[in-house]
Amino acid sequence: xxxxxxxxxxxxxxxxxxxxxxxxxxxxxxxxxxxxxxxxxxxxxxxxxxxxxxxxxxxxxxxxxxxxxxxxxxxxxxxxxxxxxxxxxxxxxxxxxxxxxxxxxxxxxxxxxxxxxxxxxxxxxxxxxxxxxxxxxxxxxxxxxxxxxxxxxxxxxxxxxxxxxxxxxxxxxxxxxxxxxxxxxxxxxxxxxxxxxxxxxxxxxxxxxxxxxxxxxxxxxxxxxxxxxxxxxxxx
Amino acid sequence: xxxxxxxxxxxxxxxxxxxxxxxxxxxxxxxxxxxxxxxxxxxxxxxxxxxxxxxxxxxxxxxxxxxxxxxxxxxxxxxxxxxxxxxxxxxxxxxxxxxxxxxxxxxxxxxxxxxxxxxxxxxxxxxxxxxxxxxxxxxxxxxxxxxxxxxxxxxxxxxxxxxxxxxxxxxxxxxxxxxxxxxxxxxxxxxxxxxxxxxxxxxxxxxxxxxxxxxxxxxxxxxxxxxxxxxxxxxxxxxxxxxxxxxxxxxxxxxxxxxxxxxxxxxxxxxxxxxxxxxxxxxxxxxxxxxxxxxxxxxxxxxxxxxxxxxxxxxxxxxxxxxxxxxxxxxxxxxxxxxxxxxxxxxxxxxxxxxxxxxxxxxxxxxxxxxxxxxxxxxxxxxxxxxxxxxxxxxxxxxxxxxxxxxxxxxxxxxxxxxxxxxxxxxxxxxxxxxxxxxxxxxxxxxxxxxxxxxx
Numbered sequence: 001x002x003x004x005x006x007x008x009x010x011x012x013x014x015x016x017x018x019x020x021x022x023x024x025x026x027x028x029x030x031x032x033x034x035x036x037x038x039x040x041x042x043x044x045x046x047x048x049x050x051x052x053x054x055x056x057x058x059x060x061x062x063x064x065x066x067x068x069x070x071x072x073x074x075x076x077x078x079x080x081x082x083x084x085x086x087x088x089x090x091x092x093x094x095x096x097x098x099x100x101x102x103x104x105x106x107x108x109x110x111x112x113x114x115x116x117x118x119x120x121x122x123x124x125x126x127x128x129x130x131x132x133x134x135x136x137x138x139x140x141x142x143x144x145x146x147x148x149x150x151x152x153x154x155x156x157x158x159x160x161x162x163x164x165x166x167x168x169x170x171x172x173x174x175x176x177x178x179x180x181x182x183x184x185x186x187x188x189x190x191x192x193x194x195x196x197x198x199x200x201x202x203x204x205x206x207x208x209x210x211x212x213x214x215x216x217x218x219x220x221x222x223x224x225x226x227x228x229x230x231x232x233x234x235x236x
Numbered sequence: 237x238x239x240x241x242x243x244x245x246x247x248x249x250x251x252x253x254x255x256x257x258x259x260x261x262x263x264x265x266x267x268x269x270x271x272x273x274x275x276x277x278x279x280x281x282x283x284x285x286x287x288x289x290x291x292x293x294x295x296x297x298x299x300x301x302x303x304x305x306x307x308x309x310x311x312x313x314x315x316x317x318x319x320x321x322x323x324x325x326x327x328x329x330x331x332x333x334x335x336x337x338x339x340x341x342x343x344x345x346x347x348x349x350x351x352x353x354x355x356x357x358x359x360x361x362x363x364x365x366x367x368x369x370x371x372x373x374x375x376x377x378x379x380x381x382x383x384x385x386x387x388x389x390x391x392x393x394x395x396x397x398x399x400x401x402x403x404x405x406x407x408x409x410x411x412x413x414x415x416x417x418x419x420x421x422x423x424x425x426x427x428x429x430x431x432x433x434x435x436x437x438x439x440x441x442x443x444x445x446x447x448x449x450x451x452x453x454x455x456x457x458x459x460x461x462x463x464x465x466x467x468x469x470x471x472x473x474x475x476x477x478x479x480x481x482x483x484x485x486x487x488x489x490x491x492x493x494x495x496x497x498x499x500x501x502x503x504x505x506x507x508x509x510x511x512x513x514x515x516x517x518x519x520x521x522x523x524x525x526x527x528x529x530x531x532x533x534x535x536x537x538x539x540x541x542x543x544x545x546x547x548x549x550x551x552x553x554x555x556x557x558x559x560x561x562x563x564x565x566x567x568x569x570x571x572x573x574x575x576x577x578x579x580x581x582x583x584x585x586x587x588x589x590x591x592x593x594x595x596x597x598x599x600x601x602x603x604x605x606x607x608x609x610x611x612x613x614x615x616x617x618x619x620x621x622x623x624x625x626x627x628x629x630x631x632x633x634x635x636x637x638x639x640x641x642x643x644x645x646x647x648x649x650x651x652x653x654x655x656x657x658x659x660x661x662x663x664x665x666x667x668x669x670x671x672x673x674x675x676x677x678x679x680x681x682x683x684x685x686x687x688x689x690x691x692x
Contacts, residue, residue, distance in 0.1 A: 015487055021494040028498065086486035088528070090542070108489035108524045110517075111497040179563040184552040199581075228574045229559050 001053060004122040008033040010052035012043045012069065013084070014061050022056065025111045040064035044072065052079055054122060057101075059085040059092065070099055080121045084109065139174050140236055141213050141222045146170060153212055165190050166209045173223065173233035182230040206231060244419045251411040255404065281377055284312040285359040285370040292318070292327075292363060299327035299365055306330075314356050314371040318363070319345065326366060332356075335371075350381050421446040428453050437461045471538040478534045482527040489527075493520040529657045532594075536664035543588045543668060547688060550585050550617060550624055551576045557596050558615070569610040572600065577618045582690045585624065587669045595665040598658045599628050599681070607632030619687075626683040627676075634678030635659070644675065 001007055009031060011022050019036040026034050035050050037043035040063045046052070055073060059066040070081050080102040085092065088106040096104045102121045105114060139146040145154045148171055151162040162170065172189035173181055187198050190205070206225075210217040224232045291305025299318055301309075309316050309330050317328035323340040334354050345367070349360040356371035357379050421444050428438045428450070438457040440450035499505060499513035535541035558574045561567050596615075603613050611632035618625050638654050641647040643663050666673045672684040 017491055018487060018494075021491055021498075025494060025498060028501075086483050086490075088482075088486075088531070090544075107486040108493045108520065110521070111494050176563075180559040182552070182555040182559050184549075184555060226559070226562075228576070229555050229562075 005030045007053045007122050010055045011036045013058040040069050055081045056084050080125050160212050165205050177233045178235040180226045180232045281372040284308050289361045289363045289368050314373045316370045319367045475534050482531050533661050547584045548589050551580050572613040575616045579619045580617050583687050584689045585685050586688045591665045595662045598662045602658050603630040623684045629680040640675045
């Protein structure tokens, strides 16, 4: 597969209307290879024939259940599974994820959310190793480019290197770019969970990071402080 | 069981009090009563006979009796006679027909002087004229001779208080024995009542002095068990029904949301048609949230929502929550200020973080939804004597008073309960965690949560 839209997707749901709708949504979003099955027997047959690269699975099926079906698939394939079910109990969700499912979405769902989750799974499973440094691990902040894999910042005046903690902070902020990242989440990323008492140290690292990525660190435009909550890396 | 011990102690105390009062009555009141009531009327014949010797007269060797003496004999006594030293009757008055003898031997005199003569109680008196023998009417006086050793009589004086003390001990022992028996019988009843108050079924032994009480309690227990089962069945049916309906509605709602989303982005449709599709999607989303809320509130109401309790830092929870609200764009037109005091940072609480996040999120969402033109929201967290005090306030229109009354259970009978979901869930979640929620005014809510530990 060269592109995620080429992924072979198997949809399993007992409701044919849902199957039609899902197929319609995925087709409109550009996915090319979609198979649908309304029961376990059909699903097994299609699985054998098409070797899907992603399975969207309902739990309650007329001749079995999605959990058993997933176990069967996992015996012969590592294809990611996303459960899409009307069962919204925590127990079902935990059980499905505990079996090794990659995600669990409850009905009713927003089609956009389904597409985003599905794309994330496909990227994570099939494309993470193909990413080049320039495509996936660089971060452009105005006149500066941060190479996250190497921990280097290219500036008009030359290269600057990031410390391990600065790099961890920047990676966390970049993962949530455009969103507020709390002090706690940043501290967890750098010092691990159950931190306490690192607020001042965090501020020192943020100040040093600003000195490297901002034109004018005293008036930052990329790494902003959100009072009482945390920091935000502004989208480019 | 404390109340039972109290009852038994009171029973014992009352018994001892009755005993002492009876003793007091006997010691002080009985002699008084005996002296004033029994003495005057008890031995009139005897006194009359004793005084008769004063009425005898001798005139030239002839014995006679005064008119007063005669009157006494006629009215109160049976007869009177005077014996000389030889036992010969030298004077008599009113002798009955069954006493015909005119001479008595020494042994006969010795016998009747102590007992009776022909069933007449006899009182003998030595006078200057001889032995005055007075007979009282038959059946009027009781005579009894006591002959005993002085030592024995003396011992009798010691025996009386000893017997009294022994009696007291016996009575006390009996009271204690009955108390213990009473306690044992009541203990079963008390244990039964305790179990009933804990909603546990009981089956008490129906015997002894509490048989009737035990039977009635067993019947009550059966009725309560039946009612509980009935209620549980009804609650279960209601929750299952809500759960089933919400489950069944999810698939058609998925279709509506899916197709609405497709139509919304279909360029072949007009702008108006796409706006309608967007509206459909938005309303479907509302239904989705309503179903989730309905499910959750029903489970919380009937304790069917498992709490995944864990220790957590409330400061982290609040920061993550507020950040998420900003990140999701919920607060685009609103301002949310979070003020966490420094001492809260190391503090840990116990609870289900996903439910508690949901509760605070509902509060924020409530402020946003009911103040569409924007408002200032303020969340403060501070320390207060082993508790964390959360204060949630907004500058918006405030919570209607009937909603507050409904949530605090102060809604009057004639007021109709408002349809509320979001705040009810908030209240239920805090209640499930034993957190105290109170409304300071229409815009301010106070929540108190007990601290379990803090990082040193």
